[in-house]
Amino acid sequence: MFRLQPKASAALILGHPGHELRVYGWIRFIRPLTFVITDGSGASGISRLDTTTQLLNHLGSPIGTVYGRFTDEAIYETMLARSLEPLCEVVESIASALIDAEIEIVASDASEGYNPTHDICFELTQAAVELVRKRTQRAIRRYSFCLTEWEGCVPSQIDGEAIHLKLDDTCLNEKVEAARSYVELRDEVDRAIECKGIEYFRNEALIPSTGWTTAPEDYKAGYELRGEQRVVEGKYAQVLRYNDHLLPIFRGLRHYVDQN
Template identity: 30%
Template sequence: MKPLLLIAHPGHELRIFQWVYQTRPHVVVLTNGDGSIGQPRLEHSRQLLDPIGVQIREDWLASVPDSGIYNALLGTAPSPFQAWLRSLIDIGMQGHFDTVVADQAEGYNPSHDLCRVMANCLVRALRQSGRSIRSLEFPLIGHSCDPARQHEVEEEVTLTGAELAHKLSIMHLYASSTSKTLERELQTMLETFGEASFARECLYPAARTPYESNELPPNMPEFERIGEERFKAGIYRNVIRTKHLRQLAQDMLNKN
C-alpha cells in the first residue's frame, strides 16, 4: 500500500525527493502553482515524477489556480475544500493509503497551512471510521531536519553524496525553469541552512494547528503580515487572515 503525499503546490515534492523516490507515493496537489505570474508548474512536476513511476492523482483531486484557493478562503469564490476532503475520505476508506504525508503549517503561505488542515481533517475522519492511518508532516521553509527536533523524527532518509548532488541539481533546474520566487526561496534556504542540510529528509508526526483549535497562532503568520503590507500599498484588495483558516478548519471538523 502506497502513502498519500498531499501538497499545496507543485515542487514541494522536491523537499523530500529521495523519500518520494523510495516510497513511490500517490501524489495529490491542491494548486497548479501558477502564482501571481499565471504560469502553472504542475506539468514540470509531472515530467519529474512520471519517469520514476510516481503519479499525480488528478483523478482524485483536480488542481486549481492559486487564485482559486485565495478567493475561496476570502469567500469571494465558491469553495472546493469540502468536496476535496470528502473525495479523499472516500478514497481513504477504500484502502488506497495507510499514511498521509503533507505540508507542515509554518505560517508562510495560506495554501500550505490549508493543506495541513485538510490532511489533519482527512486523517481524523478516517481514524473515526476505524482506519489505522499514520499522519506525518515535513517543513517547507524551516530546516529539513532541525537538530532541535531530532527527538520528534518518525521517519528519516539520509542521502548519499551522489543522491544529494542529484537532488540539488534537480531543485536548481526546477526553480530556474519555473519561477523567480522559487529561485529566491531556494537560494535563501541554501544560504541559511547550507547544502548539507538537504542530505537528510525528516518526516515528523503531524501537529494539530491553531486553526483547528479555533485559536490564534502565537505570532502573526508571515502571509498575513505580507498581506497587510501589500494591502496598504494598494497591491491587494483583501488580506487572507488567520480567521479565514480558522473558519475553514471549523467547517471541515463540523461537517466531516
C-alpha cells in the first residue's frame, strides 16, 4: 500500500463541482490545489461552484487557476464541435500552475464512460501532467478516483500502488454531513447512501493511472446509450459519441502535447 505523507504537494482536478465529496478525507488530509473544469450548472443553468468553494475553504484546500471555466452546456457544445483550442488553453493553465506549485501528485476524475465531462477531465489532466514532464523533466505521480463504481464503471483494478484511506468516525461523519449539506446534489447523495450504506464511504482509493485513455474499436460509452434515449424523448437534439466526438479531441490533445 502506498502511504501518502502530509507534506506532499498535491493537486486535484475535477470535472464537476461536488466530486470533491468522493475524496473528502484525502482533501482534509492533504489539502490539494483544486481545479474544477465546469460550474456544474447542468440543465438548470444554476452553478454549484459556491457550495464547492465553501467546502474547499472549510477544508483548507486552495483553488487553482481553472475553476468553473465552462458551463455544463458550454463543455457539451465544445465536445460536440470537437473544439480543441479552449481545451488546450485549460491544459496550459493547469500545467503552468502545477509547475509553479511544484506539484508532486495529481488526482482526477476517472475515465469511466459514464459522463463525457468526467472522461474529458481525465484526459485534460493527463495532457497537463505530460506537458509538465516535457517542460521540466519531472514526473508527477498520477491518480484517479471512481465516481460511479457501484454502477459497475470501475476503470481498473485497485492494486497495491493505490492510495488507500480508511476514515475514522469523526472524518466519516464530517464527510456524510458535508455530502448531505450539498443541496444541489442531495438527491444523488441520498441515492448513493441508500445504494451502498454510510459505511461504504469510509474507504477512499486513488488508483494509479498508467497514461492516456484507451478503448477498443467497438467501444460504446454508457453516456451514448443514455443520450440515445434522451434524443428519443426529445430532450437532446444529438447524441455525444466517443468515437465521433471524444476520441478526436483526445487525439488532438495528445498531438498538442507532442508539439509543445
